[in-house]
Amino acid sequence: MNHRANTTTLLLLLLLLASSASAARAQAPQAPAAPVQTEPSADGIALAPARVELEMQPGAETTVVVNLDYRSSNAAAQSARIVASLNDWNITRDGQVEFYRAGTQPNSASAWLIYSPAETTVEPGKTHSIRVTVTVPKDAAPGDHLAALVVEQRPDTLKFAQARRQMVVRYRMACVFYIKVPQLTRRGSLENLQASADASGVTVVPTLKNGGNSVLRPVSSAKVLDASGRTVAELPEGESLPVLGGAELSQKLHIEKQLAPGAYSVRYRIDFQDGSRMTEGVTDLVVK
Template identity: 30%
Template sequence: MKRIWRHTVLSGLLAALAVGVFPTSAHAAQPAPSAPAAPAQQGKGPATFGVRPATAEKPDNRPNFSYSATPGAVIKDHLAVANISNDPLTLKIYASDAFNTPDGGYDLLDAGRKPTDVGAWAKIAVESVEVPGRTTKIVPFSITIPADATPGDHAGGVVAALVTEATGSDGQRVAVEQRVGSRFYLRISGDLKPKLAIEDLESKYRASLFGSGETTVTYTVRNVGNVRLGGKQKVTVETPWGSGTSAENLADLPELLPNNAVRITTTVKGVIPAGWLDSLVHIDPVAPPGPQPQAEAVDASVTVIAVPWLLVIILAVVLLLVLFLLWRRKRKRSRPGPVEPQPLPEVENAVA
């Protein structure tokens, strides 16, 4: 019997179910609320499906599942699973924890990884659901918050997944899981601490032989608080006399979940080689709507050597020329002058 491997394939969103639904994958996945779901194959035709918040009767207009609660509370809600294709589908339904991908995207743990946070607190009424073609089914679920749950934001999501089989390039049978989902945002009451930190700041200057060069600035932004935060970024490179050049078209910081981080790299162009340069990073945190303490701005800086090669070459040429002239002058002084002929001494002839 051939070994079966499980892969998770990223699927987009249904245009009809765009609001609040996100693709999930083991790889980086940015929220794409207007992208159509990639079709899968089950039965005779392509399968397209989605999941979104709902009441007990029908889907509603909430962008996601967002709650505020106290430790020990129980939340009850519903989700809508829609089959937009013509053939019936059997879909797995499960909840999981969220995390930020390396580029700051929002994603959920793979199906094989056990959740430990809000994904573990959520209990879906069924593990799978059969949805006829062109039909939406409502599925109830609950979230039981532990009595010792920590204050702040907890993030996860509910997933509808379709598992199909295919044959890999090596001839082995492959189980392909295609999934879409909707986000859980849960805020537990208590001491809220919105805070970002800048870590591992690095700066490298790349000079050109003539004129200005560019500085590459790389840093990690980490959410060290307990509230999800985005941010407005500014990166500036300053000379010793205070003039500065800022990075152009620097994107806003993606929303970071607590205990998550993203690595940022940007290039500041048109920087003159002033001997040494200060690379400055400034971030103004942006919190989600709702009452909470104001997060303080964060700053970090690092100094990089920027050698003015043109000036160095000119000074080296001048120095070599001066040294050559001094050597030539010294050599000229050390040469012996012409020897003047001395008169011969007079000799008296003695007469015997």
């Protein structure tokens, strides 16, 4: 007796905002910029670079190369048909990356990008290149303009077995673009600081604001001090999520340390990497 296949499509969004960047300055037309390679996993399709930052004057044009690397340890691995498209993207206040139809966001750069090929077949063991040409309008406003090159497997190339239950994995990857038009400004501020504790540890929620027009990549740390001023838990210094120009970010930070009942203070330090001094915030924490 045949059973209809129960097929689940799993979209794997491989957006690595903190991965190696391909950064270039374009004051005039120039040769293709060499991308920074990221090491793909043993099996699967990798997109490199995952982030491209270009500082470009109005009216300038440049071309970059985004590589698709298909690796597989399976000798019977088959070729895959992939298709590329453009999206707008943003980071929400709670730190989620969201994608939108191209040209629908106020700071969209999707209309500035032309890419080729739009569709291709990738073979195991080979690297395939997509050339992306960026042309900045002469009247472009200063600040960061965002776009994403999204690459995914065509649905009609997925193999379905009609007589059995299965899971089909459909790859969806993105290379995000920051097109930076001078004059760029970065103005970070700590707007609020909250802390709470439960059985799993301490949660610290700083609210960060970027009053400028270009992305901030702050570096921060946190400490929990008891009533005597002794450090009882801490989060070592590390890079937070990017804070886009004109945006706010409230990212939860978790310290895996269960606290005994008592009164504590949480000290949060942040360097916005904008040329200003280190900022420190302190908030009270009572554990009952």
